[in-house]
Amino acid sequence: MPDKGTAPSANIPNDLAAYWMPFTANRAFKRAPRLLAGAKGMHYFTTDGRKLIDAASGMWCTNAGHGRREIAEAIARQAETLDYAPPFQFGIPQAFELANRLADIAPKGLDRVFFCNSGSEAADTALKMAIAYHQTQGQGTRTRLIGRERGYHGVGFGGTAVGGIVGNRRMFGTLLSGVDHLPHTYDRDRQAFSKGEPEYGAHFADELERLVNLHGASTIAAVIVEPMAGSTGVLPAPKGYLKRLRDITERHGILLIFDEVITGFGRLGHAFAAERYGVTPDMITFAKGVTNGAAPMGGVLLRSAIHDAFMTGPEHMVELAHGYTYSAHPIACAAALATLDIYRDEKLFERARTLEPVFADAVMALKGEPNVVDIRTVGLTAGIDLAPRPDLPGKRGFEALACAFHDHDLMLRVAGDTLALTPPLIVSEAEIGEIVDKVGRVIRSVA
């Protein structure tokens, strides 16, 4: 592993104007860029040769740590052997193998897989499937989609519409019609400084009954929620909440979709969070950790009964008019297969489970640092809420991100004024200590 001073070299651009960066404060970035040149294990290397500890798994992606040789070799081999194959009307063995491998680790009953390239595409795919499924059942009136306040399901029109982060919605017009939202599950007064699932809040699921009464069950196709809301700043599901959602959806013939783009692949100590909660949804969306971030891939796991409902009509006909040029891309399949081998061989999901209490205790020790108004932990993830600067929401969080990078050799994620810690599952106890120590210094720096 390269150390300080021996980091990979990179050509540093002298003009940053052309690239419009996604979900980035472009002007602030271009005044003080945060440029990355390499990564290995728990670390990133900057273009100026510094070594950063990664407390964010990149962006919730690299659960097995960076620069995994097995994945890189699988990608290289695949690119040389079969660079691209059309996924419509043709197939590659790796796609079938990967679908089987994913079905094997998914909750029992979710044994069909549809591939796409991102979490956003996975959300839109699942929502379209839900509406189409009801149509196959002669229930074409079931078109309404229910999301949740503070939810994030990517940036497609469907995902944006069911999403509940106001800043992501307000510039994009009316989005989809026929969408409604459950309330979010956070109540600081009753939940502050909870480790794991808060005791309070299962009843927030009952709001679904209210929406059913308001709209009529026969108009509702699906409910989509993240088992732990990540992007909004780490909100673990209250105890019993997901079970209640399952009961209500089942009772009313509504499909339940878990968006596991973040919670899949070990983040909460299991292959999927559904397993942690003993609740089996009708569909699970996944992305990110499926390839350890090394190639773009997303997908939907679903019950065979939903899949089978489409397998009617003349056999020469396409059953579902949906898919992407890069669905089950050979390089992504190769990366995913190598990634699943690592997760299995290194028992990384179990490792996350074992480390969870150590991580929770370490992060909770930040209670009492300046402006810390709540800390939430679940699996190998934590959210730390900082009080906003007066009249400048998000400013303290942004300063923390920049100061962590420039002054403390630390990469973290922020959502508004919430710091999110979500390290690779290979993190050691000593590295957890190092991360928490650095986060403490960052918090004091932005006090």
Ligand code: PXG
């Ligand atoms: N669903 C969930 C639950 C996600 O977290 C997406 C869908 C969209 O995935 P794609 O691959 O289309 O980006 C996500 C993405 C953050 C952060 O800082 C989180 C995400 C993306 C960017 C930043 O928390 N999650």
